[in-house]
Amino acid sequence: MRGDATPPNGRRTGGTVARWCLMLIRGARIFGTGHTDVRWHGGSITECGTGLRPLCGEDDIDARGGWLLPGLHDHHVHLRSLAAAADSLQLGPPAVRTADDLVAQLRHADATLPAGAWIRGVGYHESTAGELDRWMLDRWITERPVRIQHRSGALWTLNSRACAAVALERCAPAGVERDPDGRATGRLWRMDAWLGTRIATRPNDLAAVSARAAALGITGVTDATPALSQTDIDDFADEVARGRIRQRVHCMAPPAVTASPIGRFSLGPTKILLDDTTLPPLDQFVARIRESHTAHRPVAVHCVTRVQLILTMIALDEAGVVPGDRIEHGAIVPVEAMAWLRAHGVPVVTQPHFLAERGDQYRHEVPDRDRADLWRLGSLLRAGVGVAAGTDAPFGSADPWRLVHAAVDPDSGRVAAERVSLRSAVSLFFGRPERPASPRTIAPGEVADLTLLAVPPEEVAATLPHPPIAATVVHGQLIYG
Numbered sequence: 001m002r003g004d005a006t007p008p009n010g011r012r013t014g015g016t017v018a019r020w021c022l023m024l025i026r027g028a029r030i031f032g033t034g035h036t037d038v039r040w041h042g043g044s045i046t047e048c049g050t051g052l053r054p055l056c057g058e059d060d061i062d063a064r065g066g067w068l069l070p071g072l073h074d075h076h077v078h079l080r081s082l083a084a085a086a087d088s089l090q091l092g093p094p095a096v097r098t099a100d101d102l103v104a105q106l107r108h109a110d111a112t113l114p115a116g117a118w119i120r121g122v123g124y125h126e127s128t129a130g131e132l133d134r135w136m137l138d139r140w141i142t143e144r145p146v147r148i149q150h151r152s153g154a155l156w157t158l159n160s161r162a163c164a165a166v167a168l169e170r171c172a173p174a175g176v177e178r179d180p181d182g183r184a185t186g187r188l189w190r191m192d193a194w195l196g197t198r199i200a201t202r203p204n205d206l207a208a209v210s211a212r213a214a215a216l217g218i219t220g221v222t223d224a225t226p227a228l229s230q231t232d233i234d235d236f237a238d239e240v241a242r243g244r245i246r247q248r249v250h251c252m253a254p255p256a257v258t259a260s261p262i263g264r265f266s267l268g269p270t271k272i273l274l275d276d277t278t279l280p281p282l283d284q285f286v287a288r289i290r291e292s293h294t295a296h297r298p299v300a301v302h303c304v305t306r307v308q309l310i311l312t313m314i315a316l317d318e319a320g321v322v323p324g325d326r327i328e329h330g331a332i333v334p335v336e337a338m339a340w341l342r343a344h345g346v347p348v349v350t351q352p353h354f355l356a357e358r359g360d361q362y363r364h365e366v367p368d369r370d371r372a373d374l375w376r377l378g379s380l381l382r383a384g385v386g387v388a389a390g391t392d393a394p395f396g397s398a399d400p401w402r403l404v405h406a407a408v409d410p411d412s413g414r415v416a417a418e419r420v421s422l423r424s425a426v427s428l429f430f431g432r433p434e435r436p437a438s439p440r441t442i443a444p445g446e447v448a449d450l451t452l453l454a455v456p457p458e459e460v461a462a463t464l465p466h467p468p469i470a471a472t473v474v475h476g477q478l479i480y481g
Contacts, residue, residue: 023448023476024054028063029456030442031070031426038068040448043263043475048443061481066470067457070440071219071449072400072429073248075349076328076390078225079236081153081192083204085122085394092123092151093360099129103140110141118162118199121148122394127361132157134186147195151358153395154275156195158186166198190273193227207244214480216399217451217469220248222390222433224300224328226271233257233267240265246479248449250433255295264475266433269300269324274308282315289319298324300349304331306370313340321346324434329392330380332373338383347386347437351396352377352414352425353406359413377407378418386437389428400429405465422461448476 026037030048037052038045054060089105096102102124109119119141124132137146137159145162149155158168168176168184173194177187188195213221223236233253239245241262248264252271259267270292274280280288292299303309309332316325321344330348333341341348355362355375366374380387389403397403406412407425430439440446453460454468471481 022055022058023473023478024052024058024060025063025068025450025452025471026052026054026060028066028068028452030068031423031457032441033443036063038442038450040476043448045442045444045446045448061452061471063452063470065456067453067455067460068442069217069426069451069453070430070442070446071451071472071474072217072426073220073222073431073433073436073449074213074218074391074393074398074400074429075222075388075431075433075436076224076351077221077393077398078153078395079206079209079221079223079245079249080204080225082394082398083206083209084120084201086205086208087120088149089119089121090123091121091148092125092128093358095123096128102129106140106146110144113144115144117144118201119144119146121146123151124148124157125151125361127364132187134158134160134163134184137186147199151395153192154190156188156191158188160186162186166195190226190275193229206239210245210247211480212398213247214472215469216401217453217472217480218247218400219449219451219472219474219479220250220433222250222252222268222436224252224271224390224392226252226273226302228253228257230257233259237262237265246474246477248433248474252300253297255292255297267297268433269298269326271328272299272301274302274311276305276307279307279311282311282318285311285315286318289315293319293322298322298326300326300328302328304329306332306334306373309333309337313337316344316346326436328390331375332370333376333380334373335379338380338385341380341386342384345386347388348380349388349390349436350375350377350380351392351403352389352412352428353391353396353403355414356402356406356409356412357396375414376418377414378420381420381424387428388431388436399465401467402465403428408461409464422457449474452481 022041024039028036035048036050039047089109091102141159145165146159147162148157163184163186175189175191177185179185236249236251237260240249250266250268252268254270289299301312303312325346327348330350391398404425407420408422427439432438432440450473452471454470460467472479
């Protein structure tokens, strides 16, 4: 929106787009208040009221009754993987459901890509063609390297040409799966970073990811990629400083990593991954938590099973809970765990849309005893547990409004007791980066991160999962609209 251009639902007057440090939104329906107008100077809100008039030289937007929200923060996303997914084949449901579909996609890519280029597939699930290994992929593609990522993000499967390209047979890490004869099967567990260093790939287009996020009303993200290096962190900070990423970025990182002081970039908790087949001994788990806490870094523990959650609760009891400790996903939360989560102030950062996106697989894979505890939402909130939402993109939809829709929609597969109101659903994205269950408000002194919809609140439900976004503001700067 430049010069005297009109935003999707209103009007801006005066000023230039490059110097929007003094600005007013008027005529809005503001979340959590009866005011209609909001003014900010620089990156902070300075005034809220009704009937405010533009000051000399001030830019303004007439919201025309649109719903004005605290800016949406995606509390769990994988930015570089999301950027890479744009250049990848989608090889799982719903795009690909059968082995024939899978083979057709692979062979089409083989026929169209330049010689020597890798085929990169994502989103695979066993319901399509069973468990993959190098020899199965070799039956379909032999003359170019292929790598396919499981929907969970935990597993890559390579064909023999790809195994040779990364010298996999000479690779020692425990994540390399081997058959009884010691041969690498092409299946790599939790080795995403290792694989990336051995494949020449073009740089991820994080500017495009940021632009798409802005168009969805996203003003901040927490990158939840595990085990980032100092170089990874420095690269993220540079992308923010150069303006290629326009949102705030809160980045999970190991305790030893540091970051330059950049206004929209900050370091978050240390990500700890748990897998049921390789659970750490309790004393090692406790020591790792204490290491992070000693470095003044909370922990974010990946918990998708009952066992993982219980082990995490025991370890946090032993190590001691600090502000900012959090549970990622919380796919299975038994009733008896809720009192502990509430009492210790440990929030759950969840993905309400997974039940809608993966319902068929859950019905086949999740044991009956766990069904009632699967992807809780309403019951957690009623129990007083802190809850926030993250898309987990690209392992789930990157659109926060799909999460909102899944949280409120009677047809999402969620039982009535777990559905929540529209206001509660959107509030899952209002949390502060360092305190995801502590919602921001629109009030003087708060940061000027705002999401303006083009419709009033009573009309939003009818537009889900694609409500019209009129404007997205980060630190007082309009990045969309």
